[in-house]
Amino acid sequence: MSDLEWSVADGVAIIRLNRPERRNAFTLDMVREWAEYLRLARTDPDVRVVVLTGTGNKAFCSGVDLSSISNANPHLTPLERKSQLHDEIHRVALELEALDKPVIASINGAAVGAGLDMALMCDLRVAARSAKLSEGYVKVGLTPGDGGAYYLPRLVGTSKALELLLTGDFIDADEALRIGLVNRVVDDDDLADATRALAAQIAAGPPVTIRMIKRATYQSANIDLRTALDLISSHFAVVAATDDAAEALSAMSEKRTPNFTGR
Known part of the structure; x- marks a missing residue:
């Protein structure tokens, strides 16, 4: 089984993070593959909508697998750390910016740190009722490294974004809906079908x-x-x-x- 799965049917492409044992944390190899799938989606006429989700019901994505990045290597210079973010992890954000087809995040559990950022950079978000969301970076002494300081204020406003970024607090799906962070909240058992229905509705358009x-x-x-x-x-x-x-x-x-x- 691949750590990142790709499938296309009826105009809808699905990118699935497939590391439930690691709460769907992503590695640099996954990021490279992820960016390649987004490039493929941009040019494939059979793809009209892209859905991003995770395997299991515990986590959408817990962020970067820390064992695979610079935090695990104290000998990297600041420039090397910057390059790891900008040249590697940020590939997904830049490919999403270049993709003019709608992208829906189907949030099937906890979305934390860079995992939440990956959902924020999508166009629409559908959350399971049990989902929990947190920027979380501040709790490990880091700035939001994957675009949270850019995307979050544009969704919920500067003041609310700063509250979430500065505290790292978790919010539940209903609060995320109230503040405009997600578009829809559905029962956990209905998440896949509800996301698919929304994607199909959009894919059926011109x-x-x-x-x-x-x-x-x-x-x-x-x-x-x-x-x-x-x-x-x-x-x-x-x-x-x-x-x-x-x-x-x-x-x-x-x-x-x-x-x-x-x-």
């Missing part, structure tokens, strides 16, 4: 339109209104000229389910 919506949403967060409106008018013009846009209108008028081809 692929070019879905990708343009994701792209425009993130682009618009970093630009002024006039630039955003200029940009979306271009996206709109491109999407309106696709076969899928014509198919959507035909299906609506004919009261049938559309058949989107990604063209």
Whole structure:
């Protein structure tokens, strides 16, 4: 069995962390494979949505396996430690930024430190009711090394993000939903089906339109209104000229389910 599993069916790709005996902590080898899967997802027309989850019901991901990184080697220089983060672990964040297809984190248990960060960098999050979430870095004397200080304030606001980052406190799934950290909370036994249903709903939409919506949403967060409106008018013009846009209108008028081809 691989430590990181990849499968594709009906437009949905699943990346599964498969180290339940280590609470799905990831190694550097897993990060390299993870980034490769995301590159594959970007270019594979059969992939319309990506789901990230873990094996078992105890942990989504407990972060980096400390035995595989610099903390286990006191002889590394600060530059070597930085390179290990930036050149290795950050590959996943950078590949996700380049991926314009929706990514859903299916949080099946504890998500801690870099494990939580890996969920935060996804576009949507569905959590099992028993899930527990913590940034946790401060409790081991570290800064959030995998983007938590970037992603978390954008989801829950600066003040709440600082509270979670500075205390390292755990919050449960209902609190995560209340503050906007996750999109949905479902019973543990329903998590896989609920995530799959959400992924299938998105995957059934017009692929070019879905990708343009994701792209425009993130682009618009970093630009002024006039630039955003200029940009979306271009996206709109491109999407309106696709076969899928014509198919959507035909299906609506004919009261049938559309058949989107990604063209």
